[in-house]
Amino acid sequence: MGIREAVGAALLSTHLETQAHESAIDRIGALARAGKLGRALYHWRYAGQARYAGPVLQEMLRKARRRLRIGKFHEEHPTLVRACQQAMREWYAPQCGMCQGAREVVSNKLRLICPVCAGSGMRRYSDAERLDALQVEPATYQAWEPRLRELLLILTERDGAAARTIRMQLREEKA
Numbered sequence: 001m002g003i004r005e006a007v008g009a010a011l012l013s014t015h016l017e018t019q020a021h022e023s024a025i026d027r028i029g030a031l032a033r034a035g036k037l038g039r040a041l042y043h044w045r046y047a048g049q050a051r052y053a054g055p056v057l058q059e060m061l062r063k064a065r066r067r068l069r070i071g072k073f074h075e076e077h078p079t080l081v082r083a084c085q086q087a088m089r090e091w092y093a094p095q096c097g098m099c100q101g102a103r104e105v106v107s108n109k110l111r112l113i114c115p116v117c118a119g120s121g122m123r124r125y126s127d128a129e130r131l132d133a134l135q136v137e138p139a140t141y142q143a144w145e146p147r148l149r150e151l152l153l154i155l156t157e158r159d160g161a162a163a164r165t166i167r168m169q170l171r172e173e174k175a
Helices: 003-012 023-033 037-045 051-070 077-092 127-134 138-174
Strands: 104-107 112-113
Touching: 003 023, 003 037, 003 138, 023 037, 023 138, 037 051, 037 077, 037 127, 037 138, 051 077, 051 138, 077 138, 127 138
Parallel strands: none
Antiparallel strands: 104 112
């Protein structure tokens, strides 16, 4: 079990007493030192607490407005909201729909490389899906595609930063 799954399980644990070895409360305490978006991501994805999708979106919007320089009252703000929602969808469920991330499918006792993801295990969201999600014209989508990648990067960065913080805090606690 990786650190993300261990912390996700700890967030749902009812055994929060301290012990000589690392316990659920230690992991929760370590997560508390992570950034606001990182904490919300852990609750949402790794602990499966759907109610955190709203806080993730709010924090994503705050960071996206600053990074992309689109204010709340800017004409592109509604598109920014939809782009953040799409980035969240892509980050939350990156697995291929056909093989569920296994990279292969079984057919008549044969193991075959998944034809949908070509063995990567990852879903490739098409430009048409993204265009539909953003509700923009194709010409406008060309300007938004790099912004969408930037939003995905924010999620990946915050997730990674939270994992690093947790590992560092747990190491310090053992020392």
